[in-house]
Amino acid sequence: MNAFMVVVERAVRPVQAGPKKLLRVREELLAHLTSIYEEELARRGDESAARAEAVRRFGDPGALTVELRQSVTWSDRIDARLTRMYGWRPGDSAARYSARLALMIALVILPWLPLALVTAGLRRPHDETVPSAAALLRLFGGVGLLVPLVVFVLSLLSIRIRDAMFGAFGTPQSWRRVAGLAGMSLPAFPVLGLLFFQISLGNIDVMADQLTTTTSLVASAVGYLLVPVSLVWFVWKLGPDQIRHVEWVSLDIGG
């Protein structure tokens, strides 16, 4: 199987498309190559001859790359570009990938700062509808720190949950570990929320004021509970494809 994966990957890796499309192409081509092999094995009864014939019938990977490139759409190219910027790269640890993702998010937020300061500069004295430059800077500091932090924490936890859920990349499969990691996301939002209010408004009274009635406490608890549940659901749905993607792109195809 691994030898066939290498043949397929030589054809597919140079194609500029997103992981979803590439995974589909990889799986289809691998299924086809495997079917040829099984057919040839039944005919010849010799594994090595069947393997060689399967590769011959499949065709030159370089020629296939050229044809696959012709079937790529502009949206595939955009997807490929975004994946190059934000996606996982071979050799990335979970922490490094999550940190890069967080940094990218921070770089997306940062360019809005001048616009906000210009808006604050147009503020007339005593105009309560437009926040002052100092307030806007504090708000930006809060958002600029909180959003990348949330992204980092959720990304890191989702990777760790994925590996524990599916027993991937040397991590033993453990539902207890999944529950533990998901539980760790529970305090993440209240803590980061407090941090946000502290940085943006200079105090946490606003957050505390919102949690004075039973309804608001229950609503907040339900909201916070949704975080680990969504995280586990997200990993359950997307994890297998992510794992296959990592396996494919980590494959040593030589040259």
Added chain:
Amino acid sequence: MEPISGDALRGHLETMALASLETGEAHGFEILRRLTEAGSGALRLKEGSLYPALYRLEQAGLIASEWEAESAPRRGPRKRVYRLTKQGVKRLAAGRAEWQQFVHVVGTILGAPA
């Protein structure tokens, strides 16, 4: 019979793939088997090159596909099953008419029976 391969197939592969799906949905390997059978073994196609043609047909809305249902435990990688769309049926009919006209015209010029 002389084998037909490479350039001679170029431009016809997509219509032939549509024709092979006329008998019912199939995954790539089965499409190729149908083509090989219908071509009495004369078709010499590098099998991987069927897939770019299928992707182009799908992008054009002439075929649709989905992953094979996993009712039984699956052996090996997943297969994708293709089927003709209404648009594909129309395109196949038009492709056949174009081909018959081509054979008629070129056959007449070459002096062979069309």
